[in-house]
Amino acid sequence: MKHPTRIRWAVIAVALVGFALLVSAEGMWRDLLGALFPDYRTVVHPRGTLVDFTLEHLALVGVSSALTIAVGVPLGIWVTRRSGREFRPLVSAGVDLGQTFPPVAVLALAMPVLGFGFWPTIVALFLYGLFPVVSGTIAGIESVPPAVTEAAVGMGMSRWQVLARVELPLAARVIMAGVRTSVAINIGTATVGAAIGTGGLGVPIIGGLAVQNMAYVLQGAIPAALLAVLADALLAQAEEGLGVATG
Amino acid sequence: MIRLENVTKRFSEKTAVDGLTLEVPEGEVCVLIGPSGCGKTTTLRMVNRLIEPTSGRILVNGRDVMSMRPEELRRGLGYVIQSIGLFPHLTVAENIGVVPRLLGWEKPRIADRARELLSLVGLEPDSYLRAYPRQLSGGEAQRVGVARALAADPPVLLMDEPFGAVDPLNRERLQAEFGRIQRELHKTVVFVTHDIDEAIRLADRVAIMRDGRLQQYDTPENVLNRPANKFVHDFVGADRALKRLVRIKVTEVMRPAPQAAIDDAPEAMRERAGAGRFVYLTDDEGRLAGWLDTDDIRDDAVADAITTVDRLQATVARDASLRDALSRMLGLGFRSIAVTDDEGRIMGEVTFAAIEAVMSEAEEHRGPTADGEGA
Ligand SMILES: Nc1ncnc2c1ncn2[C@@H]1O[C@H](COP(=O)(O)OP(=O)(O)OP(=O)(O)O)[C@@H](O)[C@H]1O
Numbered sequence: 168m169k170h171p172t173r174i175r176w177a178v179i180a181v182a183l184v185g186f187a188l189l190v191s192a193e194g195m196w197r198d199l200l201g202a203l204f205p206d207y208r209t210v211v212h213p214r215g216t217l218v219d220f221t222l223e224h225l226a227l228v229g230v231s232s233a234l235t236i237a238v239g240v241p242l243g244i245w246v247t248r249r250s251g252r253e254f255r256p257l258v259s260a261g262v263d264l265g266q267t268f269p270p271v272a273v274l275a276l277a278m279p280v281l282g283f284g285f286w287p288t289i290v291a292l293f294l295y296g297l298f299p300v301v302s303g304t305i306a307g308i309e310s311v312p313p314a315v316t317e318a319a320v321g322m323g324m325s326r327w328q329v330l331a332r333v334e335l336p337l338a339a340r341v342i343m344a345g346v347r348t349s350v351a352i353n354i355g356t357a358t359v360g361a362a363i364g365t366g367g368l369g370v371p372i373i374g375g376l377a378v379q380n381m382a383y384v385l386q387g388a389i390p391a392a393l394l395a396v397l398a399d400a401l402l403a404q405a406e407e408g409l410g411v412a413t414g
Numbered sequence: 415m416i417r418l419e420n421v422t423k424r425f426s427e428k429t430a431v432d433g434l435t436l437e438v439p440e441g442e443v444c445v446l447i448g449p450s451g452c453g454k455t456t457t458l459r460m461v462n463r464l465i466e467p468t469s470g471r472i473l474v475n476g477r478d479v480m481s482m483r484p485e486e487l488r489r490g491l492g493y494v495i496q497s498i499g500l501f502p503h504l505t506v507a508e509n510i511g512v513v514p515r516l517l518g519w520e521k522p523r524i525a526d527r528a529r530e531l532l533s534l535v536g537l538e539p540d541s542y543l544r545a546y547p548r549q550l551s552g553g554e555a556q557r558v559g560v561a562r563a564l565a566a567d568p569p570v571l572l573m574d575e576p577f578g579a580v581d582p583l584n585r586e587r588l589q590a591e592f593g594r595i596q597r598e599l600h601k602t603v604v605f606v607t608h609d610i611d612e613a614i615r616l617a618d619r620v621a622i623m624r625d626g627r628l629q630q631y632d633t634p635e636n637v638l639n640r641p642a643n644k645f646v647h648d649f650v651g652a653d654r655a656l657k658r659l660v661r662i663k664v665t666e667v668m669r670p671a672p673q674a675a676i677d678d679a680p681e682a683m684r685e686r687a688g689a690g691r692f693v694y695l696t697d698d699e700g701r702l703a704g705w706l707d708t709d710d711i712r713d714d715a716v717a718d719a720i721t722t723v724d725r726l727q728a729t730v731a732r733d734a735s736l737r738d739a740l741s742r743m744l745g746l747g748f749r750s751i752a753v754t755d756d757e758g759r760i761m762g763e764v765t766f767a768a769i770e771a772v773m774s775e776a777e778e779h780r781g782p783t784a785d786g787e788g789a
């Protein structure tokens with residue numbers, strides 16, 4: 168079990184380095200996109216470097232996903248406790264609604280309150296990514312066989328011990344699956360932030376669409392897609408690690 | 415040790431346990447039995463406060479369970495639940511170590527304890543300690559469940575159909591092992607089952623329940639011989655005499671058996687038989703090697719009348735019950751069978767006639783009460 172795991176980590180590390188090199192190779196993008204679209208006057212977005220866009224994007228995804236997890240997992244846990252059980256339908260409906268809202272609409276609603284830029288986008292991403300995390304947490308905890316929790320309580324574990332030693336380890340995989348979905352959604356959705364000046368890989372995409380420059384669009388879309396694949400592989404690997412630790 | 419005083423539990427409309435009064439003395443096995451839904455599990459779960467009684471009192475060691483912190487109470491009561499409930503993410507060793515860890519034992523002590531308990535329940539520690547529950551068979555999982563309940567050496571064990579999920583053969587083996595462990599450890603045990611044979615085999619006292627009410631609380635012998643009412647009479651079944659044999663050890667009706675060494679002179683063997691027909695022949699360690707049937711001796715050719723046998727097949731151990739002996743005899747077509755001690759040496763024999771005598775005695779004992787009420 169150890170050996171293949173280590174190899175997979177190595178592959179992921181190599182892919183990350185490759186990705187970093189790719190986004191910092193300004194000249195390569197200019198040559199490549201120039202060759203693809205010889206008629207365009209400019210092929211790379213003038214507002215910043217690809218490295219800037221990528222780092223901005225990562226900041227958006229990182230902050231919003233951290234918030235989503237920090238709120239979503241406890242929320243999911245709470246509604247499976249005796250004290251929060253009655254709120255479960257409400258919470259489920261709420262996070263469901265958060266996801267049906269188009270992110271652009273959330274931006275439009277959040278802007279008057281939070282102004283332009285970073286935070287309205289974070290709010291939109293947070294609401295949008297909450298559903299998979301909360302429902303993953305609920306599903307994970309409910310997948311724990313009742314006999315197992317009964318044994319835990321019957322053997323004298325406190326409620327916290329049952330949660331920390333039995334329910335969460337057994338639910339970890341399902342919760343992680345929810346987190347993966349949420350992060351993947353966030354990486355894609357974060358591009359809309361460019362519409363209100365948040366930056367990120369959405370800048371060349373949305374800018375390119377506005378001026379009908381397909382080279383710009385590709386310059387943003389390709390790294391965004393690669394980022395989504397990489398993040399998923401990374402989280403899948405982390406999930407595997409959890410799986411090994413918990414049998 | 416455990417006392418239930420007029421305990422009632424109501425779930426909204428349904429009264430699951432109704433005015434139950436029961437005392438389990440220290441070191442005894444109380445088996446709760448009755449049809450499905452009669453309140454056995456509810457009773458058990460009230461003892462460790464997984465359920466709280468609607469009224470009445472439950473005392474463990476003289477202390478009202480409602481006055482104790484639930485976690486503290488439960489850590490002192492070994493609990494084997496109806497569906498085993500091993501922790502799937504923990505190894506067998508870690509499963510067994512759960513309560514010791516909660517009690518703050520040192521790691522090496524927990525590890526030693528896990529080894530010790532696996533051996534006790536008949537599982538080879540080196541092959542099981544690191545296994546995960548999904549790798550165990552039903553019977554192995556049950557054993558680990560029992561080992562886990564015993565981990566912190568609680569004086570009281572609550573067991574809810576602990577052998578419910580195993581096939582009849584393994585079930586009997588587990589019952590025999592439970593009996594052996596209990597003779598060693600003398601726990602106070604409340605054991606739930608709906609298998610009357612299991613109850614009779616394991617109980618010091620049987621509590622028969624119906625619709626939440628206690629019907630009879632008595633020794634297995636008395637439940638078999640003097641059922642308190644028609645329900646108990648019917649519940650115990652028509653083969654009471656046969657069931658009674660489970661409670662009697664072969665050593666109780668054993669008689670001395672004529673023996674000779676297999677390398678003795680033919681005449682010496684024959685002399686040993688005396689007036690009887692058979693002589694058990696033993697090897698140099700006193701274990702059964704065969705027998706001599708004096709009726710088969712023709713023209714003084716004693717050697718031709720000797721049958722050699724597989725020792726393990728043709729004997730019963732001294733802790734076997736009369737029912738074990740009877741089924742072995744019926745299987746082999748014998749009218750008597752040798753009883754051996756722990757080293758395999760012949761202690762004596764049990765005859766078919768002796769078993770018959772016990773059975774007819776039981777029928778007489780049964781007396782008019784049951785029939786009177788049963789008619
Ligand atoms: N939490 C509960 N809520 C409502 N009714 C319950 C609850 N637990 C048990 N009951 C009811 O109480 C009665 C006794 O149940 P209990 O589980 O004690 O039966 P049992 O004797 O253990 O049965 P079995 O042999 O099937 O395990 C049943 O009628 C059951 O439906």
Ligand SMILES: [Mg+2]
Nearest residue numbers: 454455456496
């Ligand atoms: Mg039950």
